[in-house]
Amino acid sequence: VKSNVIISSSSSGLLPSKIFSKSKNPxxxxxxHPFNPAYLLPAVEIVPGKKTTRKFLSDANKYYKSISMKPIMLKKELPGYLSDRLQEALWREGLHIINENYATTQELDRAIEDGPGLRYSIMGTFLTFHLAGGNAGMKHMLKQFGPALKLPWTKLKAPKLTNKLSDKLISGTRKQAKGKSINMLSNIRDQYLVDVLKIRKKYENKIRN
Structure with missing residues (x-):
């Protein structure tokens, strides 16, 4: 392999320094790290190892942009990277809620699908909270809602994945599928994303630029 070639892994959470620890060219x-379905979702996380040089990070960034992807560059390596850490927090909180019989898998999914999930497609958590502060933006939001961080509104430590909890998750999602195959559900999801991305292009620049 030529000396200017990038060596890349699509790992979803492992540290590059560990993956390339025995490499001759770390x-x-x-x-x-792309996102499923990678042929539709444009984001890709670029994670450097402790010995990765700027040249290869820059080359990777340019390459992903050249194939219409939207790279997100981490400043340094972090287990789980960015998006998966956020998804994992949501997942673990959901496990607690189901384990303690507050809601079903469908009710939790609907809470995202019909609520903040639609908003997250165009505006992330921080910009959303910035708007929540009114004219003063995030400053007022933190002043008004910052104290709520001390309230017991989340449990980030995952519960034990018992057989009982596993059964609830499996039966709950099977019920949600209503007999549709994984392939059928994937096709429905993909077409939805295609349509959403078409609509999103009209507004994305107004929000981000």
Whole structure:
């Protein structure tokens, strides 16, 4: 392999320094973590190892942009990277809620699908909270809602994945599928994303630029 070639892994959470620890050229090693379905979702997390040089990070960034992807560059390596850490927090909180019989898998999914999930497609948590502060933005939001961080509104430590909890998750999602195959559900999801992305292009620049 030529000396200017990037060595990349699509790992979803492992540290590049560990993956490339025995590599002869760790300076070329990066993580290029895409999101499922990778042929539709444009984001890709670029994670540097401790020995990765700027040249290869820059080359990776340019490459992903050249194929119409939207790279997100981490400043340094972090287990789970960015998006998966956020998803994991939501997942673990959901496990607690189901385990303690507050809601079903469908009710929790609907809470995202018909609520903040639609908003997250165009505006993330921080910009959303900035708007929540009114004219003063995030400053007022933190002043008004910051104290709520001390309230017991979340449990980030995952519960034990017992057989009982596993059964609830499996039966709950099976019920949600209503007999549709994984392939059928994937096709429905993909077409939805295609349509959403078409609509999103009309407004994305107004929000981000």
């Amino acid at each position: 300076q070329r090693g990066i993580i290029g």
